[in-house]
Amino acid sequence: MARSYRMEKREQAMKEIRDRILQATIQLHDEKGPAFTTFADIAERAGVGQATVHRHFATTGDLVRNCGMHVWAEMRPPVPEDAEACFAGLHTREEKLARLIAETDAFYERGWQRLTLAARDSDMIPELDGFLRAVGAGIEALVREALSPPHPDPRAVGVVTTLVSLPVWKDLNRLEMAPSELAALKLRLLLCGIAAAEAA
Template sequence: MVSVAPFIPHLHVDGRFAADYINGTIISRSDYFANLAFCQFGKIMSRQYTMGKRAASQVETRERIVQATMALHDEKGITHTSINDIAARAGLGAATVLRHFPDTNALVTACGQHVAAEMAPPDPEDAPELFAGLSTADERLGKLVRELHAFYERGHVRIEIAEQDRSRVEALDRFLTMLDDGRRALLRAAMAPDDPDDALIEALMALSSICVWKSLRDSRFAPDVAAQFHTAILRRAVDALIDAGFV
């Protein structure tokens, strides 16, 4: 069997390209290149394995930072959470946190991706499925109210925290604006049979906010009764606005 020990290539007098191994073995040109390829492949695979481990470690570190940040935001609020707080909770140095997330907006954006997945806000793209088989605006509005109530139940803690610091953190404003835009689009889809104008949609935005849901929840209505009551409020508001000529 040909040795694959380290070698020094040279050209012999008979013209054969060969290698001089530690044990003095001489190999042909084809064997030399086969061994060279084997060695180079081993180096490449080793380097790729090292890079893969490093990348996995980076992902794990980022996730530790994000999870620590989310927990602290829930406990202390966003602007009251410092980099040192996050580093201590994650078991890392402050410099490591800053290397991955150089400012609050970067941290909030990364956390927002996790928060959105956990909260699962109603998606306007799901409107056709959401309102399938519901022909009247009353039926569609009732369905949307139930979806919004479920969403508020899942996400009200983090929505309230985000609202507190919305004016101070740009990423929070973008996140809450995204939620508002989604709700606006769903209201328009729900009211499509009535061909609503912008003024009517904005009135429904105010009346379908999380603040209204909180008031109903704090009044100790059963969830299904609260949803029915809320739907009735919205429907009566629509009728009143139309009758008064505001929309």
């Protein structure tokens, strides 16, 4: 009984240390970016030795993968399996595109800083590329659903995906416009882009 209790206490202590390391890593990734966060930085922020960090996470990739699960839950990116439900009850193209704008705007508001740092560092940390591809797949699924039915023109999908991308979102948000005016501008841009793509 005593041995079992000691094992449970030890496992709990290990879990608490692991959680501290992950929280420290997420904070540092948000501040500096994953590629510029060292194991020494993490150890100092978590209040543990570097060897302890390495015992729990052998490589930067291991840390990024494990942090990614927490970050994904916080950012709540769109996922392909939810795309259809996102547009339930909407019938016109304008309604669907307005919902697409609202969904991508809300997502970027939650995660633009992390996405920017991940994109910057993805060439150095392959695990970030997988994270960004998953985010991209969710955005594209929303775009395809917004343009359906009928089966969306691939060129239109490409144009709309570009127009609702993070870089364009950041540039448009620098305009000194009221939120409603900006949303209306984005809708006009999407409609013009689709018309041009479908006419090409």
